[in-house]
Amino acid sequence: MKRLKKKPNLLTCNTLINGLVKFPSLHSIRLGKQVFHDSIRLGVIPQTSTFNILILGCCLEGKFNEAVSFIEKMKDFGCFPDNVTYNTILGHLCKKGRLNEARDLLQDMREKGVTPNRNTFNILVSGYCRTGRLNEASKVIELMVKNDVLPDVWTYNMFIDGLCDGGRIDDAIKLRDEMENSKVLPDVVTYNTLINGCFAVGSSDRGFRLVEEMKEKGVVPNAVTHNILVKWYCKEGRMDEASERVRMIEESGVSPDKVTYNTLINGYCKAGNFSEAFRMMDLMGRKGFKLDTITLNTLLHALCEERKLNKASELLTSAYKRGYLLDEVSYGTLIMGYFKDGNADKALNLWNEMKEKEIIPSIITYNTAIAGLCQLAKTEQAVEKFNELLESGLVPEETTYNTIIHGFCREGKVEKAFEFHNKMVENSFKPDVITCNILLCGLCSEGMLEKALNLFNTWISKGKAVDGVTYNTMIATLCKEGRFEAAFNLVSEMKDNNLGPDQYTYNAILGALTSAGRMNDAEEFLSKIVEVGNFQGQSLQLAEKNVQSSESPKEFDPDSNACSKEIIELCNSRRYKDAMRIFEESNQKGVALSKSAYIVLMEGLIKRRKSISKAIK
DNA sequence: TTAGGGTTAG
Structure with a gap:
């Protein structure tokens, strides 16, 4: 034309x-x-x-x-x-x-x-709910009503999501009842939000019950409902059940979607099963779903976890050339990878590259960079990032403040930590139990036990929540100072409050007794806890967690080594089709490949997309 | 053909 x-x-x-x-x-x-x-x-x-x-x-x-x-x-x-x-x-x-x-x-x-119409109000409600500012969201709803616009199912759903995000699942369910009373019927989104909320706080029983309840009420579960369940199985590491669930989805006539596959790919990567992750990526492509930014980000994440940062960086660059949309998560993932690897320069270079591409970091990406800088004892630089965050119009979170306070404490700059804490309060943020624990830990490690005790007592007298970590911090320091009586008083206090003691408490006491040369007391203490049975249970749990078989024994099989090597070489020279042929042959023979071979195959699937310059022509 | 909620990645 x-x-x-x-x-x-x-x-x-x-x-x-x-x-x-x-x-x-x-x-x-x-x-x-x-x-x-x-x-x-x-x-x-x-x-x-x-x-x-x-x-x-x-x-x-x-x-x-x-x-x-x-x-x-x-x-x-x-x-x-x-x-x-x-x-x-x-x-x-x-x-x-x-x-x-x-x-x-x-x-x-x-x-x-x-x-402003109903959509406008709903957008604002969702904005406030998303950032956890539920009071402000309620005010918008009041304003809506004043303007004769009644809240609809969208308004309720967004508020329910806000409650779930804050872990207030009971309130969320109450609101669901309230909407029913107002003749606004909960829909599949309402149920999905609640189910997801239940799983997020660990009440999986309630989650499953809600799935049954929605069916009874005639609300038909959709792909999202199934995906929430698949995500839960993946998070629990129950990958067999996750894939069984996908089979059930297909049987029930609902097609798995992009999210289903991306969830499974992520689950398999996290479980260290790269062969299944690759199989899913391949299947996703065969079913006609494009590998997208999320798939790319999942692979980037897996590469960073494996500490293969050069590969991750190379994948980011080549994916960009091939027309994949890179987003702030792609950059955030790699930035975090570099920080974890101790390479602040590369992380910050990537930050600049992201900005040059006009990709705007969200609060989460800012948190990532701030945490990375703090961990590398560059808290002052982290504060600069914090100021940049404010200038960009974003609102920080409690986590953001806590991270910086923690950074200062770790560097031994307790005074600065308290200054930042004051800033947090001035900006109407409420210091939480984590803030308290960080400050206590900072004071204790700088030898300011009396100040720590003061803070601890003030905090409790204000009726603010403490947890096992709070008690353990104080108990450990008191023990180190040889004030065992005071420590034991706190142990019984924490017991009264159902906050412990746990293996950290025991280790603190045992460690301090041993280093004070009180071997007899230590032994006596140890036999007491073994008698009660607590310690055994805890240590057993620890032992189970440590059992991990990252590399399967089949990898040492000579066939596997040869095939893996060949696949890696073929992929490196971009002969993906030949690599796939070897993969299929080894698959038929039942030969398992090395982790690296599966990773290069996955990269191959991403890179096989035509480059963007060709696509435009 | 244009706007709002739930699932995936940091």
Whole structure:
């Protein structure tokens, strides 16, 4: 059309831009904008909907300033922003946790005379719930009601999700009952949210009961419901049951989707079963699902866990060239990998590379970088990142503050830790039990036991929650100082509060008695705990955890070695088809390959996609 | 053809 200088109609033009914008590939959004400019040149008169699609594209790329600038540009074409325009930007800002910017935009929306509708309110509710600010979410709901807009199933579902995220599963279920009373019927999303929430807090029984309950009430489980169950089995390391569940999904007539496969791939990688992970990736492709950013990120994660950072970095670069969308998770994964490897320079270089690509880090990625810097005793640099976070419009979390406080404590800068703690309070964040434990640990390791005891007593007298770690920290330090009586008082106090004692408590006491040369007391203490049976149970648990067979014995089989080597060499010279042939042959022979061989095969599956320059032509 | 909730990766 462009070549023939034919004017497309508006529908053709909008459809094409919409397709490009929504097709998740590296250059598709840029192409969408190009189609827009070409169409204008060919004489098409755009409408608000055209701009709304372009604005969606900007939002998907995280380019919010450009999205907002389109609102002004619209006027030149006689178009005016509507609810869709504002809701699109508001929704994506909220999704990214940029609530301050969302609030400003809402103001602008009102000034331009566009009335917020139910979607607008729901978007705000979801934004606040997502960031755990449930009080503010309730205020939005009150405002909704005042504006004669009644909360609907979406509003309830988002609030239920917020409650579940905060571990308040009982409140979430109460709200479900409340919505039923208000004649808003819970739907499959309500149940999925609750089921997921139950599994997240470890109440799997309740989760399974809810699955039965939804069926009884005539709410049909969908792929998401099944995926939540599959995820749970994977998390528990029960991979056989996970794959059995997938078989059941297929039998029940629901098709496993991309998420199902990505969940399984992740599960197998975490279980160290790279052969099944590879098989799933291959199957995913065969079933017509494209390997996407998530699949890529899962593999990146696995490579980082295996400490194969060069490979991970090379995969990131080649995937980019092949048109995969890299996101902040891709970068965050590798950044964390480098930090764990002690390589702050490479981690920070990647951070800059991410920024250059205009990929905007979320609070989680900031937390990753901040934690990485703190672990490498670069807490001052972590504070700089923290300030950068604030400037970017993101809201920090308790974790963010705790990480930095911990960093200062680890460096022995307890005073600075307390300064940052004060900053946390000034900014209306509530120090939690973790903050308390970090500060206590900081004081104790700097020999300020009296100050630690003061803090401990004040904390308890304020009625704030403590846990086993709090007690163990104090008990260990008291023992080290030889104040065994005070330590034992705390042991019985922690027993009264059902917080222990556990193996850490026993180890602290035994260790201190031994190093004080009180061998008889130590032995007596040991026999006492063995009598009670606690210690045995604990140590048995530890022993079980330590049993891991990472490499299967079959790997030492000469056939396996030869095949693995050949596959790696073929993949390195990009002869993936030949590598697959060897893989299939060895599979038939029942020869297991080495972990590395499976990893290169997985990389091969990712890299086999045509490179983006070829795809555009 | 355009906006909001639940599942996957850091």
